[in-house]
Amino acid sequence: MEYTPEEIQRLAIAEKSADDVRTLDAPALIRRLPLVDRKSSSDGLLMVTPQIALPLWIPINQAMKFGTETITAVQYFRQVIERGDMIDAVVAPAINNVVPVQLYWIRIEYVGTRSEAGSFSEKDDGLFAMWTKSGEKAERVVARVLRDTFGHSFPADRYQSPGFFEIRYQDKKIRKPDMTCLACGLTFEVKKRNRDTHFRPSHSNSMPRVKQGESRASIKMRVIALRQRWRA
Numbered sequence: 001m002e003y004t005p006e007e008i009q010r011l012a013i014a015e016k017s018a019d020d021v022r023t024l025d026a027p028a029l030i031r032r033l034p035l036v037d038r039k040s041s042s043d044g045l046l047m048v049t050p051q052i053a054l055p056l057w058i059p060i061n062q063a064m065k066f067g068t069e070t071i072t073a074v075q076y077f078r079q080v081i082e083r084g085d086m087i088d089a090v091v092a093p094a095i096n097n098v099v100p101v102q103l104y105w106i107r108i109e110y111v112g113t114r115s116e117a118g119s120f121s122e123k124d125d126g127l128f129a130m131w132t133k134s135g136e137k138a139e140r141v142v143a144r145v146l147r148d149t150f151g152h153s154f155p156a157d158r159y160q161s162p163g164f165f166e167i168r169y170q171d172k173k174i175r176k177p178d179m180t181c182l183a184c185g186l187t188f189e190v191k192k193r194n195r196d197t198h199f200r201p202s203h204s205n206s207m208p209r210v211k212q213g214e215s216r217a218s219i220k221m222r223v224i225a226l227r228q229r230w231r232a
């Protein structure tokens, strides 16, 4: 099972391997490109992958559509993509020493089979991945801030992206990773709405919820999370 956005299916874009990029004469879909670096200028986002000699390039304001939602290329990168993540991308033949990208998305790996999914499978998986991965990124950014700035400690897999977004058909609900500190037992909850540009980490369970503006520590944490986010 592979995810391909509707528009790309309709255009019948051919799927090629990264080795074919040098010799393309038409747009192609390339899967599993790990991103190791990125640079943004005022007009474009450059993404570097070891699989392709030339950098990938997409205009920052390029509209990308997943299901019912449209998002710009740079906004998608900021909200969804983390260091080391793989993408699938529709690319055009190289020009001016860059490989133009028309559309890209976080690599989606399926576990299980679609027939078991029921009504959930009717939704666009690219849209589901965009929303959910964005929340996962927020949680990992906050986990690192809580570790580095406040000395809390979480299981190792809370800090780093696995490099893709996993959709499990057997267990369709969104898995909420536990953010309980291994050192002090405090549980944290990361509130993030789809279009939020900042995070609002708050304590839960044993501690009263920290509201925005209520404590200096929470504001500080939020500012640091925001700063970290742009670097991530």
Ligand SMILES: [Zn+2]
Pocket: 151, 152, 153, 181, 182, 183, 184, 185, 186
């Ligand atoms: Zn702690």
